[in-house]
Amino acid sequence: MSSKMIAPSILAADFANLQRDIEIINKSDADWFHIDIMDGVFVPNISFGAPVLKAIKKYATKTIDVHLMIVDPDRYVDTFAELGANILTVHYEACPHLHRTIQAIKSAGMKAGVALNPHTNVNHLENIIHDIDLVCVMSVNPGFGGQHFIENTYNKVKSLKALIKNKNADTLIEVDGGVTDQNAQKLFNAGADVLVAGSFVFNANNPSEAISSLKYSD
Ligand code: DX5
Ligand code: ZN
Secondary structure, three states, X not given: OOOOEEEEEHHHOOHHHHHHHXXXXXXXXXXXXXXXXXXXXXXXXXXXXXXXXXXXXXXXXXXXXXXXXXXXXXXXXXXXXXXXXXXEEEEHHHOOOHHHHHHHHHHOOOEEEEEEOOOOOHHHHOOOHHHOOEEEEEOOOOOOXXXXXXXXXXXXXXXXXXXXXXXXXXXXXXXXXXXXXXXXXHHHXXXXXXXXXXXXXXXOOOHHHHHHHHHHOO
């Protein structure tokens, strides 16, 4: 059974009205805040860093799900723990010693996530799936909001779900990028537990209704 959670991505919020947008998410049916940290090296874009997360944390009342799109994320594990991240996700492609990184995240008191770029096979996680709390399947190439959903994601989610079941693990599956009301239910049906949505939520006239439409439509 999938849990059907929604994690609005703050990257698509209005940074000049951040407190207002955070309160909208607090009062909505959303489950988590998704925070995209980009370094301009691992991905071709820079988003924001610690000072902005600190401001978000001041008002956010839900789980803080941090997605690090940075090289050498080990350097910042303690920083994000201190900032109050509940889940810290690193990229498979950025971690030559993934097992060590995962252990460091957990030792710092956070849940550990691993994100996979669109070309990365889910089977690369076969020997570490037990240690991972969440796998974030990228359904766009990371770096920007508002991109087009990659259709092969359904197959990846299904293969990942089978791997998790087969290994008797309790890892959550998150899908990130291009999520709309056109693909949300199909993704939940394929085995996704959490859907990240940026532009679909914050470009909507009523973000709260947009969140509910992702969570409850069938
Ligand atoms: C992409 C980010 C996503 C992004 C999602 O690199 O990881 O979380 O904010 O935005 P949308 O939903 O607009 O694709
Ligand atoms: Zn993200």
